[in-house]
Amino acid sequence: MLTIGCHLSAAKGFLAMGKQAIQIGANTFQFFTRNPRGGKAKAIDPQDVSEFLLLAEQNGISSILAHAPYTLNACSADPKVRDFAMRVMADDLERMEHVPGSCYNFHPGSHTGQGVDTAIDQIVEQLNQILKPEQTTTVLLEAMSGKGTEVGKTFEELRRILDRVSLSEKMGVCLDTCHIHAAGYDIVDRLDEVLEEFDRVVGLKHLRAIHLNDSMNPLGSHKDRHEKIGQGSLGLKAFERIINHPSLCRLPFYLETPNELEGYAEEIRLLRELYHPGE
Known part of the structure; x- marks a missing residue:
């Protein structure tokens, strides 16, 4: 079964997100742990979490993905910015233990x-x-497009980070189709070669999630501009190959396309029709 969802608002809690996911035909979802441009997080409601976990079990919702706010920058030249990133991520990972076995992307x-x-x-x-030995949350490094002074624009940079993390078993990678296309990895015409390179440099065992986004810009543009599935420079055929590729088809996919719920529901329906692994 295709594990696919989209980015949902966490404003009303886990249960509301779970119900929205079911409503649009999703069986997973992504959410910001707090305001993506700010630092304050909504308090965890234990009853909301308990009801969500029951709903998820009953409806096959799995592999939910938390996303750190955009304001986090662990490698800023400003020590105050780095301290903010430290405190927010530590708090996020503590909060994520309310939903055991999830992933946290940054x-x-x-x-x-x-x-x-x-x-x-x-x-x-x-x-x-x-990172703590007892945590159940897997922390994912997101591959980036390479705009400005972004770190993580190459597989080698991701590997350099992973190699030096002591609790490496708590780490993984999230590939964003728009980002790596913009970074210069040709997943339209050379998907096999790109995945072989990723496996050689990073290791496919570390790949835990895919952000599924078309791109407004061409290959190697280093511009992070998401487009709706099939309406950008990647094209629908590329997404059919991606979701059915034997190295990717069992991973969870998360849409971050410029859509409202109705648009996400249509993309999920379309991608489910295109899903035919092993044929």
């Missing part, structure tokens, strides 16, 4: 002129301080 950050080497040192230092 952007590695932008080095703001310090250089990639210093940035990786700072990201690794933060992860090594925050």
